Amino acid sequence: xxxxxxxxxxxxxxxxxxxxxxxxxxxxxxxxxxxxxxxxxxxxxxxxxxxxxxxxxxxxxxxxxxxxxxxxxxxxxxxxxxxxxxxxxxxxxxxxxxxxxxxxxxxxxxxxxxxxxxxxxxxxxxxxxxxxxxxxxxxxxxxxxxxxxxxxxxxxxxxxxxxxxxxxxxxxxxxxxxxxxxxxxxxxxxxxxxxxxxxxxxxxxxxxxxxxxxxxxxx
Numbered sequence: 001x002x003x004x005x006x007x008x009x010x011x012x013x014x015x016x017x018x019x020x021x022x023x024x025x026x027x028x029x030x031x032x033x034x035x036x037x038x039x040x041x042x043x044x045x046x047x048x049x050x051x052x053x054x055x056x057x058x059x060x061x062x063x064x065x066x067x068x069x070x071x072x073x074x075x076x077x078x079x080x081x082x083x084x085x086x087x088x089x090x091x092x093x094x095x096x097x098x099x100x101x102x103x104x105x106x107x108x109x110x111x112x113x114x115x116x117x118x119x120x121x122x123x124x125x126x127x128x129x130x131x132x133x134x135x136x137x138x139x140x141x142x143x144x145x146x147x148x149x150x151x152x153x154x155x156x157x158x159x160x161x162x163x164x165x166x167x168x169x170x171x172x173x174x175x176x177x178x179x180x181x182x183x184x185x186x187x188x189x190x191x192x193x194x195x196x197x198x199x200x201x202x203x204x205x206x207x208x209x210x211x212x213x214x215x216x217x218x219x
Contacts, residue, residue, distance in 0.1 A: 002026040004045040006036040017198045019105040023154035026180045033057025052079040067094035074115040129165040130219025150202040166218030168209050
């Protein structure tokens with residue numbers, strides 16, 4: 001899953017980026033509101049972590065413009081503004097959650113998992129297509145009586161597919177879920193990861209649609 005982090009504080013931005021990468025997210029980090037608005041005109045991110053006190057454009061204005069464009073990407077506000085008025089305004093403008101600094105990074109990750117579940121219509125924290133179950137909190141994949149702890153990139157690939165069972169994702173779409181802007185895409189990484197996941201969960205765990213991409217079966 002690819003996350004856009006909008007944060008101008010270098011220490012907080014670095015800490016959040018590291019935590020997200022350790023949790024198997026691809027992270028793109030920008031440091032001002034104008035850049036965030038421009039980037040969010042595309043649909044390449046699956047969630048946004050948005051500071052409010054940003055240079056060039058305030059975070060609330062970034063949020064307002066994004067929701068006016070009818071984009072439905074999940075957004076968590078991360079800010080030092082702890083007054084009730086700003087919380088209400090942020091949520092009423094369309095934020096999915098509001099987290100006040102300083103915050104625990106594990107709590108941020110849990111809230112991120114929760115808003116992505118809700119936006120995807122999932123109540124259960126465990127993703128499943130009736131054949132495979134995937135726990136985003138632990139990166140554990142289960143099929144039948146067998147369970148496997150996935151590597152960060154194995155998880156990122158399978159998670160992207162499990163969020164939309166039955167939907168075909170192309171090579172480019174999968175690469176975008178695995179890598180951030182500044183990371184070099186390794187040759188044939190998608191093929192390697194699919195082979196690795198299939199070894200753990202069965203050859204039919206991920207299906208190839210020739211000339212189109214890959215999917216996991218829909219129950």
